[in-house]
Amino acid sequence: MAAVAAGAFAQPLRAFSAWSWRRPLLAAWLALVPPLLWFGTVYLGSLFALLAQSFYAIDEFTATIIPRFTLATWAQLVTQPANLDIVLRTTTMAIAVTVAAAIVAFPIANYMARYARGRMKAFFYVAVMLPMWTSYLVKVYAWRLILAKEGILAWILAGLGLDGALDSVLRAPGIGGPSLASSYLGMFIVFVYMWLPYMILPIAAALERVPGSLLSASADLGARPAQTFQHVTLPLALPGVAAGSIFTFSLTLGDYIIPSVVGAPGYFIGMMVYQQQGTAGNIPLAAAFSVVPIVLIGVYLALARRAGAFDAL
């Protein structure tokens, strides 16, 4: 009886399996519908709503949004020097963080992919990912304490007799400040630390795919190690660097917590979005500001593509 019942229950399921086996593409599309609905409405829907909002403006007196098409908000963004400063400051930071993260990440990724074996390799992968399992806020506040005027870093540098060097770095215009915790240099350090795993892992993945025999062949043909790096390792790792840099660049552009906890008082795009849609209630300006990173990433991808970063894909 039980077998018959189970058979009766299994019958439609088997029929469905057979049906989907014969139409793999249709089945794949069917499985795609729920995530597509979710992604389409929640993500793309909000994105276009946001974009539309940026073409509204706020009434200066009543502080209400006038739902009528206007370029006033965009004009405000691109003509007011304070707003342009914010875009420029954020972009500069994002570029600096991306370049530094790539330089710091490459040797680590190279070691992980080429030299580490067995337990050592597992250790490195876990060690790189471990910070990603820790609360973001905990890490940011920990860094504020480390970088503070009375913090451990200043204490160690003083112990080494390098406090003079720290002071002269902090006196540097643009990047300095009263302490590391309240300077752009400190913010930069925290950003690089935060996004480093996102740079290491794609580079390591790209280098893992490079057969060792290519490096042997390069040396065999007469290339010194620096030439092998320049002509073989780097070009083949470039898609990984490009993938990692998209993470570090966009994460820096959008972040609003690190600039508000660590660093100098200058505003960043993320902070501006947070403030305009919150306390200031200027949703159109917040929307316009949040479109800026999307445009910048688009420009960045186009440049990376032109530079041949994706040729080896």
Add this chain to the structure above:
Amino acid sequence: MTAAIGFEDVRRAFGAIVAVDRVSFAIEPGEFFSMLGPSGSGKTTCLRLVAGFERPDAGVVRIDGIDVSDTPPYERDVNTVFQDYALFPHMSVLDNVTYGLRVRRMAAAECRRRGEEMLALVKLGDAGARRPAQLSGGQKQRVALARALANHPKVLLLDEPLGALDLKLREEMQLELRSLQRRLGITFVYVTHDQGEALSMSDRVAVFNRGRIEQLDAPQTLYARPRTAFVARFVGGANVIDGRYAVRAEHIEIAGPGVPATDDTVRIEGTIVDTQYQGAMRRWQVRTDAGELITATRPDDAAAGPVAAALPGHREPVPREPGTRVALRWPRTRMIALATD
């Protein structure tokens, strides 16, 4: 004359595994020299010692008489054709071929000229603009060869270069490699586990086993006079009797247990384990009463039968049912005495 490559008491171990165990030999300039052996026998490690990817733990490796133990690969006048070809996927075929010239800062026009000359040499003159991913296995093999030859090395090292090709292409490439080597007069050091390949192409063959050279001789000598049981089995596929003699499968006669021994033959009895049809020939595997497995090949009855039946002196067909008792006989003159270690 200075040897092109010289090994003097070279040893290389990886942990507890001794890959190359006190090996000494010399390769003459212009020679086609093969290193033959099963996987793990040390032949590839020897090649890597010449290329410079490995350093000897003890002993000396010489290129052109000069000790190169401390010379990195990029300063050695040898080039390698890799087993997986190792073509740079992000460069065109021509850029691959001229890579060695470009890193040595040769003028662009001269690079291009020599690159095209090399591609013409391997009959790929029109493929320069393509990417390696667009080539077939055989074409990749040729590009790898052109790239290694472009530097005009004194010695070309080939690490099982034909292993990934199908049989017909492999045979073509064997002929081509041999004629190329004769034309260029470069020393070729060829690593393979295929004894047919080694025998057909080489001036001399070194047979490797467990990190040592068992025998180093011309192909004919290797086949006719194997020095050890390993060489007899690996190179000739010969039977080794008592660990002291080698007898080739084609020299063994199979008959019913009634046939007598004579003064100039050896006779052993055994039981058929199995037979395999191989076209014109059939292969018997017979377990002797002493427990040794002996292989004998004879013309197959299906092929030879109709002809043999029409000829005088026709004999009974050879038994081939597994489990049948048979007598094996071979002439004493066909036995090759082996060195016993």
